[in-house]
Amino acid sequence: MDNSSLDPNLAGQLQKLQQKYAAMGQDLSSYLDGLLYADYLTYWDYIHLDTLLSLQNPKTQFPDEKVFIIYHQITELYFNLVLWELEQIAEKENLQETFFVERLDRINRYFELLENSFTVMVDGMEKEQFLKFRMSLLPASGFQSAQYRVIEICCTDMINLVSRDNRESFQEYSDLEQQVEHLYWRSGATELASGKKTLTLQQFEEKYLKKFKETGMRYRAKNLRKIYLQFFPESEPVKKRLRQLDQLANVLWPLAHLKSAARYLKLDPEDIKATGGTNWQKYLPPRFQRIQFFPELWTASETEEWGKAGVLKAIGN
Numbered sequence: 001m002d003n004s005s006l007d008p009n010l011a012g013q014l015q016k017l018q019q020k021y022a023a024m025g026q027d028l029s030s031y032l033d034g035l036l037y038a039d040y041l042t043y044w045d046y047i048h049l050d051t052l053l054s055l056q057n058p059k060t061q062f063p064d065e066k067v068f069i070i071y072h073q074i075t076e077l078y079f080n081l082v083l084w085e086l087e088q089i090a091e092k093e094n095l096q097e098t099f100f101v102e103r104l105d106r107i108n109r110y111f112e113l114l115e116n117s118f119t120v121m122v123d124g125m126e127k128e129q130f131l132k133f134r135m136s137l138l139p140a141s142g143f144q145s146a147q148y149r150v151i152e153i154c155c156t157d158m159i160n161l162v163s164r165d166n167r168e169s170f171q172e173y174s175d176l177e178q179q180v181e182h183l184y185w186r187s188g189a190t191e192l193a194s195g196k197k198t199l200t201l202q203q204f205e206e207k208y209l210k211k212f213k214e215t216g217m218r219y220r221a222k223n224l225r226k227i228y229l230q231f232f233p234e235s236e237p238v239k240k241r242l243r244q245l246d247q248l249a250n251v252l253w254p255l256a257h258l259k260s261a262a263r264y265l266k267l268d269p270e271d272i273k274a275t276g277g278t279n280w281q282k283y284l285p286p287r288f289q290r291i292q293f294f295p296e297l298w299t300a301s302e303t304e305e306w307g308k309a310g311v312l313k314a315i316g317n
């Protein structure tokens with residue numbers, strides 16, 4: 001190739017490209033032809049905008065149902081970003097404190113955004129519309145968010161996700177299958193009157209329980225708590241961020257979420273039917289479950305007070 005009239009930078013780039021393609025037995029010139037005919041990349045194709053905006057399909061005529069759908073989708077996307085960071089931490093070879101701290105900051109930032117934006121639900125829909133369109137969506141519920149559960153499993157050991165009554169009776173390293181039987185959320189979404197599992201819970205367990213067990217096995221030695229205890233047990237910057245994460249994921253987001261349940265479902269017993277009449281008032285407040293991803297970072301009195309501040313305000317008492 002005579003590159004004499006070419007800009008030396010360009011010639012250098014061409015040479016590198018040729019080497020790259022030759023290494024795979026490919027002819028660069030054919031690929032350059034392809035480049036000649038290819039369209040320029042557009043913003044809308046790159047982020048699949050048309051597809052993205054085709055994914056909102058309300059089941060009713062109520063305009064606010066679109067707000068409800070899109071905000072759930074936004075939340076799932078942020079959950080996905082959280083999982084992306086958790087995975088990178090878990091897979092990182094020779095993990096350094098700076099990397100760890102920066103990734104924890106990202107995770108906390110996503111949760112803060114979710115906490116602060118929950119007003120879109122709390123204040124952003126007409127109650128009359130909500131109570132009607134919600135009935136058309138039964139038995140589907142945000143309760144069935146699998147990503148939320150996977151985040152929990154990637155953040156801590158399964159023992160810390162066991163219901164409070166049963167947590168004491170397990171050893172941390174006892175059978176994971178047994179711990180999964182007593183996961184705290186398996187007593188949520190139960191019928192208020194009979195205590196029976198709702199269809200919401202039954203279908204969720206049927207679809208995802210196996211995946212949760214597998215994830216628990218995979219993250220046994222590399223969940224956030226394990227990584228912290230193994231590599232950075234004395235690091236103050238790490239501990240500070242893990243405490244923030246515990247608050248955000250297990251108190252502040254749940255409280256922001258609880259406010260929406262209180263706003264739409266609390267007053268009238270008829271309204272409560274909009275969730276199928278579940279035990280949510282006894283289940284959702286964080287002080288009942290007392291889930292902590294990093295229990296060793298909290299004092300006995302902090303644990304005792306877990307989620308208390310703010311909860312009464314959140315449910316309007």
Ligand code: HEM
Pocket residue numbers: 071072075076121122141142143144145148185188189190200254257260261262264265275278279280284
């Ligand atoms: C007006 C808005 C909302 C209301 C009234 C509401 C109501 C509820 C209720 C009552 C429960 C308890 C389960 C049950 O009894 O059926 C629940 C659980 C849950 N919801 Fe929502 N929700 C709302 C928005 C959202 C959004 C936007 C998300 C985001 C994905 C979400 C995710 C969840 C999750 C993850 C749980 C399980 C929480 C836990 O196990 O601690 N919810 N929701």
